Amino acid sequence: MHRVFDDIRDRLGLSSDITAVCAAGNWRPAKGKLLSVLSPIDADLLAEFPIAQMTDVIDVVAAAKSAFMQWRLVPAPKRGEFVRRIGNALREHKESLADLITLECGKIRQESLGEVQEMIDVCDFAVGQSRQLYGLTIASERPEHRLTEQWHPLGPVCVISAFNFPVAVWAWNTMLALVCGDTVVWKPSEKTPLSAIACQSIVNGIAKEMNIPAGVSNVIIGGADVGQALAANRDLSLVSATGSVRMGREVAKTVAARLGRSLLELGGNNAAIVTPSADLELALRGIVFSAVGTCGQRCTTLRRLIVHDSLADKLLARILLMYERLSIGDPQDDGVLVGPLIDKAAADAMDKALVVASAQGGKVHGGERITEGVPEGGVYVRPAIVEISRDAPIIQEETFAPILYLMRYQLFDEALSIHNDVSQGLASAIFTSDVCEAERFCSASGSDCGIANVNVGPSGAEIGGAFGGEKDTGGGRESGSDSWKAYMRRATNTVNYSSGLPLAQGIQFELK
Numbered sequence: 001m002h003r004v005f006d007d008i009r010d011r012l013g014l015s016s017d018i019t020a021v022c023a024a025g026n027w028r029p030a031k032g033k034l035l036s037v038l039s040p041i042d043a044d045l046l047a048e049f050p051i052a053q054m055t056d057v058i059d060v061v062a063a064a065k066s067a068f069m070q071w072r073l074v075p076a077p078k079r080g081e082f083v084r085r086i087g088n089a090l091r092e093h094k095e096s097l098a099d100l101i102t103l104e105c106g107k108i109r110q111e112s113l114g115e116v117q118e119m120i121d122v123c124d125f126a127v128g129q130s131r132q133l134y135g136l137t138i139a140s141e142r143p144e145h146r147l148t149e150q151w152h153p154l155g156p157v158c159v160i161s162a163f164n165f166p167v168a169v170w171a172w173n174t175m176l177a178l179v180c181g182d183t184v185v186w187k188p189s190e191k192t193p194l195s196a197i198a199c200q201s202i203v204n205g206i207a208k209e210m211n212i213p214a215g216v217s218n219v220i221i222g223g224a225d226v227g228q229a230l231a232a233n234r235d236l237s238l239v240s241a242t243g244s245v246r247m248g249r250e251v252a253k254t255v256a257a258r259l260g261r262s263l264l265e266l267g268g269n270n271a272a273i274v275t276p277s278a279d280l281e282l283a284l285r286g287i288v289f290s291a292v293g294t295c296g297q298r299c300t301t302l303r304r305l306i307v308h309d310s311l312a313d314k315l316l317a318r319i320l321l322m323y324e325r326l327s328i329g330d331p332q333d334d335g336v337l338v339g340p341l342i343d344k345a346a347a348d349a350m351d352k353a354l355v356v357a358s359a360q361g362g363k364v365h366g367g368e369r370i371t372e373g374v375p376e377g378g379v380y381v382r383p384a385i386v387e388i389s390r391d392a393p394i395i396q397e398e399t400f401a402p403i404l405y406l407m408r409y410q411l412f413d414e415a416l417s418i419h420n421d422v423s424q425g426l427a428s429a430i431f432t433s434d435v436c437e438a439e440r441f442c443s444a445s446g447s448d449c450g451i452a453n454v455n456v457g458p459s460g461a462e463i464g465g466a467f468g469g470e471k472d473t474g475g476g477r478e479s480g481s482d483s484w485k486a487y488m489r490r491a492t493n494t495v496n497y498s499s500g501l502p503l504a505q506g507i508q509f510e511l512k
C-alpha cells in the first residue's frame with residue numbers, strides 16, 4: 001500500500017476498505033470496472049476498487065429522496081447547525097484533507113489548504129444563509145389581500161464535479177443545498193475519488209452524531225455513464241454540473257429532455273488586459289499566479305493576455321524571467337509553486353496545442369517537459385507563453401494546461417473586442433490605473449464574463465460573490481450572493497382576508 005496515503009487515511013479515520021457507493025450513510029462496493037487511482041505526483045497507485053454502474057444510481061437517488069421527505073421539514077437554522085458542525089470538522093481535518101488533495105490531484109500544498117479553507121468559508125456562509133432564506137412581500141392591487149413569495153426546499157440535488165477542485169465545488173453546492181432543505185447525491189470526478197470519500201465520511205460522522213437522516217448526503221463514484229444516468233433521473237430536482245463545455249452540453253441535453261433544472265459551471269478561456277497605465281509589478285504578480293497556479297488547471301486560469309503594444313516586449317521579458325525562476329516539482333514540498341499535470345493525456349493535449357499554435361504563426365516560449373529534479377512517473381512541464389495573432393483559431397480553445405497566449409493591441413476598444421471574441425465567458429481582468437478604463441471594463445459594454453476584476457487576476461475568487469460565467473461557460477452561479485435561490489423553489493402566495501372576491505386586473509365575472 002501507499003505509505004503517505006495510509007498515513008493520511010489513518011489521520012482521517014477512513015476505512016481501508018474503499019468502496020464506490022455511499023447511500024444513506026452505508027458504504028457498499030459496486031460492480032463496475034476496476035478504477036486505479038494514481039497520484040499525479042509520481043503515478044504511484046493509491047487505491048483500486050470497482051466503480052459504480054448505472055444501476056447503482058437507483059440506490060443513491062432513493063436514499064436522497066427518502067431523506068428529503070424528513071430534511072425539508074427541519075427548520076432551516078437547525079439545518080444550518082448541521083453545516084456549522086461540518087465546517088468545524090473540516091477545520092479540525094484541514095491539514096490532512098489538504099495533504100490528500102495534493103496527493104490525489106497534484107496541486108501544491110498552499111493551494112490545497114486554500115481549497116479546504118474555501119469549504120470552511122462556504123460552510124460559514126451557508127450557516128448565516130440558513131437564517132436568511134427570505135421571500136418578498138409585494139403590494140397587492142386588491143384590498144385586504146396579502147401577496148408574498150416563499151422559498152421552499154427543492155428536492156434531491158445532484159452534484160457532478162471536476163478533478164481540479166475535487167472538494168471545494170462540492171462544498172459550494174452542498175452546503176447551500178443542505179441549509180435550503182435539499183439532499184445531495186455527489187458524483188465526483190473519477191480522477192479524484194479519495195478526497196470525495198474523505199469528505200463524505202466526515203459528513204456521515206456528523207449526521208450520525210446529530211441523528212440526522214443519513215441520506216441527506218450520498219456519494220457515487222463512476223464515470224460519464226453514471227453522470228448521464230443521474231442527469232436523466234427525474235427524482236433529481238437539480239443537476240449542478242461542473243466541468244468541460246463538452247460535458248455541460250451532454251448534461252444540459254439530457255436534463256432538458258426531462259424538463260429538469262440544471263446549473264452549469266463549465267470551461268473558461270480567461271483573459272487579462274494590460275493597459276499603458278498599469279502598475280507593472282502588481283500586474284506581473286497577478287498574471288503569473290493566474291497563469292501557472294494549479295499548473296494551468298483552474299477553470300479561471302489566465303489563458304489570454306492582451307497587452308498594449310507599447311509595453312508588450314517589456315512585460316513579456318519580465319514574465320519569462322519569472323517563469324525561469326518558478327520552482328516546479330513535487331507539490332508536497334515547501335517552496336514548490338507548480339506541481340504536475342493531472343495525467344499524460346493532459347500533457348499530450350498541451351504538446352499538441354503548442355504544435356498547432358506554432359503552425360498558426362505563434363512564437364512559443366517554454367512548454368517543455370521537465371524530467372530532472374522532479375518525481376519520476378509524474379508529468380511536469382514548464383509553463384508556456386505563445387506570442388500570437390488574435391486571428392489564430394487555437395486561442396479559441398481551452399487547453400487545460402499552462403499555456404498563455406499573448407496578443408498586442410493599440411486601441412482600448414480593440415483590446416475589449418479581442419477580449420470578448422471567444423465562446424466562453426468565465427473570468428476576466430484588467431490591469432490599469434485609469435479609472436475610465438477600469439469602469440468601462442466592468443460596464444455593460446466591457447467584459448462579457450461572469451467575473452470581471454480590476455487589478456486582480458482572473459483566478460482565485462472569494463466565496464462571498466456569485467461564481468460562474470456566461471456564454472459557453474453555462475450561465476450558472478454557485479457559492480455566494482443569492483446563489484442559494486438555485487437550490488430552492490419559489491411559491492407565490494395570495495391570501496385574501498376580505499369577505500369579497502375581487503379579481504386581479506379588475507375583471508368582472510358575475511352571474512347575471
Ligand code: NAD
Binds near residue numbers: 169223246267298299
Ligand atoms: P470533465 O468535463 O471531463 O469532467 C467533469 C465531471 O463530469 C466528471 O465528474 C466526469 O465524470 C463528468 N462527466 C464527464 N462526461 C459526462 C457526461 N457526458 N455526462 C455526465 N457527466 C459527465 O472535466 P474535468 O477534466 O474533470 O475538469 C476540467 C474542466 O472543468 C475544465 O474545462 C474546467 O474549466 C472545468 N471547470 C469549470 C469550473 C467552473 O466553475 N466553471 C470549475 C472547475 C472546473
